[in-house]
Amino acid sequence: MNDKTSLITLADVAKTAGVGESTVSRVLRNHGSFSDKTRTRVMAAVEALGYVPNRIAGTLASTGSPLVAIIVPSLSNIVFSDVLSGITRTLEAGQRQAVFAVTDYDAEREEALVAAVLAWRPAAVMLVGLEHSAGTRRMLGVAGCRVIELLDVDGTPMDIAVGFSHRAAGRATADAMIAGGYRRVAYVGHDIRRDTRSAKRFNAFTQRLQEAGIPLHDHDIRPSPSSISEGKQGLANVLERSPDIDAVYFSNDDMALGGYFHCLAAGIAVPERLAIIGFNALDICRHTPQPIASIRTPRIEAGQRAAELFLADAPAQTLDLGFSLVEGKTIRRE
Amino acid sequence: MNDKTSLITLADVAKTAGVGESTVSRVLRNHGSFSDKTRTRVMAAVEALGYVPNRIAGTLASTGSPLVAIIVPSLSNIVFSDVLSGITRTLEAGQRQAVFAVTDYDAEREEALVAAVLAWRPAAVMLVGLEHSAGTRRMLGVAGCRVIELLDVDGTPMDIAVGFSHRAAGRATADAMIAGGYRRVAYVGHDIRRDTRSAKRFNAFTQRLQEAGIPLHDHDIRPSPSSISEGKQGLANVLERSPDIDAVYFSNDDMALGGYFHCLAAGIAVPERLAIIGFNALDICRHTPQPIASIRTPRIEAGQRAAELFLADAPAQTLDLGFSLVEGKTIRRE
DNA sequence: TTGTATGCGTTATCAT
DNA sequence: ATGATAACGCATACAA
Numbered sequence: 001m002n003d004k005t006s007l008i009t010l011a012d013v014a015k016t017a018g019v020g021e022s023t024v025s026r027v028l029r030n031h032g033s034f035s036d037k038t039r040t041r042v043m044a045a046v047e048a049l050g051y052v053p054n055r056i057a058g059t060l061a062s063t064g065s066p067l068v069a070i071i072v073p074s075l076s077n078i079v080f081s082d083v084l085s086g087i088t089r090t091l092e093a094g095q096r097q098a099v100f101a102v103t104d105y106d107a108e109r110e111e112a113l114v115a116a117v118l119a120w121r122p123a124a125v126m127l128v129g130l131e132h133s134a135g136t137r138r139m140l141g142v143a144g145c146r147v148i149e150l151l152d153v154d155g156t157p158m159d160i161a162v163g164f165s166h167r168a169a170g171r172a173t174a175d176a177m178i179a180g181g182y183r184r185v186a187y188v189g190h191d192i193r194r195d196t197r198s199a200k201r202f203n204a205f206t207q208r209l210q211e212a213g214i215p216l217h218d219h220d221i222r223p224s225p226s227s228i229s230e231g232k233q234g235l236a237n238v239l240e241r242s243p244d245i246d247a248v249y250f251s252n253d254d255m256a257l258g259g260y261f262h263c264l265a266a267g268i269a270v271p272e273r274l275a276i277i278g279f280n281a282l283d284i285c286r287h288t289p290q291p292i293a294s295i296r297t298p299r300i301e302a303g304q305r306a307a308e309l310f311l312a313d314a315p316a317q318t319l320d321l322g323f324s325l326v327e328g329k330t331i332r333r334e
Numbered sequence: 335m336n337d338k339t340s341l342i343t344l345a346d347v348a349k350t351a352g353v354g355e356s357t358v359s360r361v362l363r364n365h366g367s368f369s370d371k372t373r374t375r376v377m378a379a380v381e382a383l384g385y386v387p388n389r390i391a392g393t394l395a396s397t398g399s400p401l402v403a404i405i406v407p408s409l410s411n412i413v414f415s416d417v418l419s420g421i422t423r424t425l426e427a428g429q430r431q432a433v434f435a436v437t438d439y440d441a442e443r444e445e446a447l448v449a450a451v452l453a454w455r456p457a458a459v460m461l462v463g464l465e466h467s468a469g470t471r472r473m474l475g476v477a478g479c480r481v482i483e484l485l486d487v488d489g490t491p492m493d494i495a496v497g498f499s500h501r502a503a504g505r506a507t508a509d510a511m512i513a514g515g516y517r518r519v520a521y522v523g524h525d526i527r528r529d530t531r532s533a534k535r536f537n538a539f540t541q542r543l544q545e546a547g548i549p550l551h552d553h554d555i556r557p558s559p560s561s562i563s564e565g566k567q568g569l570a571n572v573l574e575r576s577p578d579i580d581a582v583y584f585s586n587d588d589m590a591l592g593g594y595f596h597c598l599a600a601g602i603a604v605p606e607r608l609a610i611i612g613f614n615a616l617d618i619c620r621h622t623p624q625p626i627a628s629i630r631t632p633r634i635e636a637g638q639r640a641a642e643l644f645l646a647d648a649p650a651q652t653l654d655l656g657f658s659l660v661e662g663k664t665i666r667r668e
Numbered sequence: 669t670t671g672t673a674t675g676c677g678t679t680a681t682c683a684t
Numbered sequence: 685a686t687g688a689t690a691a692c693g694c695a696t697a698c699a700a
Contacts (some may be wrong), residue, residue, distance in 0.1 A: 009693055025695060032696095033669060050476060055453040056394050057693030065390075070434075075419045081409040087437050088409075091679050092447075097454065100404075100434040102422050113426075119389040120431065142384060186663065228621040257618065264623045284591065287562040289598045315683040343677055354687040359679065366680095367685055391677030394692050672699075681690080 008051050017045035022057035043062035045192075054136060055097075065145075068310070069094050069117035069125040073105045073195075077226065077254070078161055079299055080128065083150055084086040086303020094311045095266070096123070104226070111136045117299055118143050123292065124310045130155035131196045148306050153320045162306040162319045166197045169295050170204030173277055174251055176293070176325060178212045180276055180332050181286060182247035185209060188234035188259060189251035190226035198226075198251045201279065204251055218242040226251060231258025247331065251284040256292055264289070268294060276330040285328070293328035336473060342385050351379035388433075392454075399479075402430050403451035403459040407439045407529075411588070413614060413633055414462065417484055420637020422462060428645045439528035439559070443468045453475050458644045464489035465530045482640045485633070486531055486564065487654045495652045496640040500531045501658055503629050504538030507583055507611055510627070510659055512546045514666050516609055517579035519543060521553035522568035522593060523585035524560035532560075532585045535613065539583055542645070552576040560585060565592025581609035581665070589614040590626055594664065598623070610664040616659070619662070627662035 003027045014021045014064055019038055026032040027042040034042075045051070059065055059295055068091055087173050088098050099117055103110040111133050117125060118139060124146035130153075132140075147159040154167050177185055187206070192199045206216045208223040220234040231250055235258070238245060250256035256278025270276055270290060278285060281296035298321040305319060327333065348355045353372055360366040361376040368376075379385070393399055402425055406414040422432050433451055437444040445467050451459060458480035464487075466474075474481045474492055474598050481493040488501050511519055521540070526533045540550045552575055554568040565584055569592070572579065584590035587600060590612025604610055604624060610618060615630035632655040639653060661667065 010695095011693080014671095021694080022672080023670060026670090029695090035669060038669080052452055052473075054394075054693055055454060056390055056399075056455055057676090058695070060388075060390050060394050060678085061693075061695040062676085063695090075422075076412075078410075078412065078415075081412070081415045083438065085393040085409045086697075088434065092435070097450065098434045100422065100432045101426070102419065116431065118386055121388060121390055129613065139386075228618055232621065258621060261621050261623060272649065282563055287566065287592060287595050289595060345677080355678085356680080356688080357686060360686090361678090370686060372685080380696095388677055391692090392679070394694090395677075395679035396692085397679090670700080672697105674695105674697085675690105676695090679690105679692085680690105683688085684686080 008049050009054070010051075012049060013042065013045045013309075015050050016049060017042045055225065065121050065123045066096050067099055067120050067122040069099050069101070069120065070124040070234055071101050071103060071110060071113050071117065071125065071127045073103050073128055074225070075102055077299075078282060079151075082299035083128070083155070083303035083306075086300040087307045088303075090304045090307035090311070094307070097309075101128045105191070107133045107136075111139075114139055118145075121145075124148055126150060126306060127215075127312075128152075129197060130157060130161065144311055148310060150302055150306055151297075152200075153318050154200055157316070157318055159316045159319075160306070160309055160314065160319070161320065162163035162302050162309065164199040164297060164302075164321050164323045165202040169279065171208045172213070172323075172324070172325055173201070173279070173295060174205045174208035176277065176331065177220045177247050177249070177275070178214065180275060183214055184217040184242070184245045185214060185249065186217050186238045186245045187221075187222045187249045187251075188231060188238060188256060190230055191224055192221055192251075195226075195251075202251065217245055226254045228254055228258040228261065231255030232262045233258070235259040235262050247271075247277070250276065250278045253278040253285050253292065253294055256294065257285060257288070260288060260290075260292055270330050271332050273305070275327075275332065280321050281326045284287060286326075290329035291326075293331040294326045296324045298323070336428055342383050343388070344385075346383060347376065347379045347385050348359065350383060351376045358515070386416060388399055399455050399457045400430050401433055401454050401456040402641075403433050403435070403454065403456040405435050405437060405444060405447050405451065405459065405461045407437050407547050408559070408593055409436055412616060413485075413586075413631075414632035415461070416664045417637035417640075420634040420639075421641045422637075423573060424638045424641035424645070428641070430645075439525070441467045441470075445473075448473055455479075458482060460484060460640060462486075463531060464491060464495065480644055484633075484640055486534075487652050488534055491650070491652055491666050493650045494640070494643055494648065496636050496643065496655065497653075498631060498636075498655050498657045499537040502533040502633075503613065504535035506657070507535070508539045508546070508611070508660055510544035510611065510665065511583070511609070512543070512548065514581070514609060516549055518551040518576070518579045519548060519581045519583065520551050520572045520576060520579045521555075521583045521585075522565060522572060522589055524556045524564055524589060525558055525561075526555055528587075529585075531562075538564035542563050551579055560588045562592040562595065563589055565589030566596045567592070569593040569596050579608065581605075581611070584610065584612045587612040587614045587619045588624065590628070591619060591622070594622060594624075594626055604664050609666065611662075615660045621661075625660075627665040628660045630658045630659070
């Protein structure tokens with residue numbers, strides 16, 4: 001069952017075409033020189049036999065690798081599907097093949113997965129964030145392949161980093177709140193230990209508020225991954241403890257959506273009674289009855305640019321794509 | 335730069351351990367027999383050299399392949415991220431490596447991608463749906479690998495199919511509307527030509543209504559992929575043409591969300607004035623002010639079960655995982 | 669322009 | 685229990 005195609009090799013094609021193996025190889029990769037006559041003959045044989053080149057053998061024999069490893073923390077967050085989209089779309093044009101794995105936000109798992117994909121001798125491995133275990137860094141350091149870290153530029157990349165600054169995003173969010181005249185600001189977040197980027201936003205946010213003389217009034221950090229229900233619950237908790245808050249920063253738009261829905265259900269006027277701002281500018285938040293204020297992040301673009309830099313064999317660098325504040329209707333401007 | 339690790343091979347390990355290459359291979363794969371003494375010696379050498387086995391070479395030399403190809407239509411729809419999650423999670427335990435590609439709902443592209451992944455001689459290729467081009471079917475037929483078609487069981491699978499019946503889902507939705515006493519029912523859908531599964535739901539839905547003496551009152555089929563804004567627009571269009579409709583079936587929850595938000599914004603009472611039902615039971619629709627009626631589909635489970643069947647080398651079969659109606663608060667029960 | 673021969677880093681088959 | 689050695693299917697000098 002496993003041999004119908006497996007049995008057809010370059011040698012078979014060469015034989016039925018009446019040429020040498022290397023000639024077939026040249027024709028197929030359009031590399032080197034050969035006559036038009038042999039070319040058509042070879043193609044005819046390929047067609048007749050239904051030959052499909054074995055890239056495993058081809059990769060072993062040649063120097064470079066067409067494989068690109070992609071390791072993401074999760075897929076339930078659309079953010080990572082977006083970068084994945086951007087990467088694969090661009091990679092396809094370069095005839096590269098993506099090998100893929102998910103860490104579930106687990107650093108140990110990430111290390112194991114990096115080891116696993118490295119066994120395939122990829123030309124590059126792309127992963128999310130700049131924080132990785134010592135083992136991961138060591139393996140990647142000696143692997144001799146490109147290393148591309150995505151969605152964060154706050155730190156020192158191993159090779160190439162493509163993304164934006166979460167610290168700057170946190171500050172920008174704080175600035176928006178300060179500009180809006182909010183004084184009793186709370187934060188509702190998720191799982192800060194595993195998602196180091198949300199932690200960076202949170203820290204920069206509170207620090208900026210502090211500098212403006214507005215210490216964070218309250219916060220609720222859920223010990224779970226971000227979700228709508230956790231956002232809902234987090235806001236409910238905060239409101240119970242601190243009914244007088246006038247604005248909330250959510251760790252991302254999933255959380256913010258939960259908070260917004262809570263307000264809708266509880267009849268809390270937004271933004272008059274309570275302002276809401278999230279992070280990522282998800283599509284859905286642009287279509288809620290009131291568009292939710294957020295920070296628009298270039299996710300697909302980050303994937304594309306990363307893949308492009310790799311394909312172009314660009315030098316080590318940090319590429320900051322920036323972000324932009326999306327005002328929405330859940331925060332007053334002033 | 336590309337040689338630091340590449341230069342360390344099985345032979346190097348064998349040399350520094352003072353044993354033969356095959357012995358190292360046996361120890362590493364824990365296969366065959368060897369003494370404890372040599373075992374520790376080999377592992378020490380592996381550790382010292384930082385040796386990482388080359389799976390490309392290993393795969394070429396051995397009979398089976400640890401590669402599993404996964405081809406999905408899109409990543410912007412969370413549905414496919416979910417199956418992908420289910421698959422990779424299960425595959426990881428089986429030491430398999432996923433290679434990955436996205437078709438963008440394009441049959442031609444799918445065919446090209448199938449050809450591309452087949453060149454890696456995967457042990458299985460997983461793709462979405464039962465409708466594929468003749469070329470795709472032919473290639474897969476002679477590839478000698480397992481073929482697993484996901485998220486649909488309405489048709490004849492090439493090998494294994496894991497999913498649920500979209501026709502049955504369409505009928506169940508119609509039944510819910512009939513039971514609710516709705517008489518002027520409309521449909522708002524997306525891109526029916528590319529998404530054949532939504533077409534199956536739509537057809538079964540209208541047919542069931544017809545059988546109950548309730549011909550579809552109106553419909554609006556957007557020529558684009560599903561999205562919140564298209565759902566919004568579609569409902570607006572229908573309402574303008576047919577202000578007297580009392581219920582709408584949306585092709586999926588993204589579309590339904592758009593419709594629901596339109597109602598919220600326009601002050602249309604749901605479900606008193608207009609009932610809404612979607613498809614997929616996305617998390618977010620469970621947390622809107624009124625949970626949106628929908629059909630819960632086993633997406634992650636489909637991925638898991640598919641991977642499990644593959645790992646267990648199960649015989650060709652169709653596995654119908656079923657679905658369930660989620661009532662929500664956007665449709666009256668009667 | 670074309671064919672031959674060698675090697676890529678393993679696994680697997682044999683002996684021993 | 686262990687070690688040579690022949691595949692695996694292709695790319696790539698090198699020769700012709």
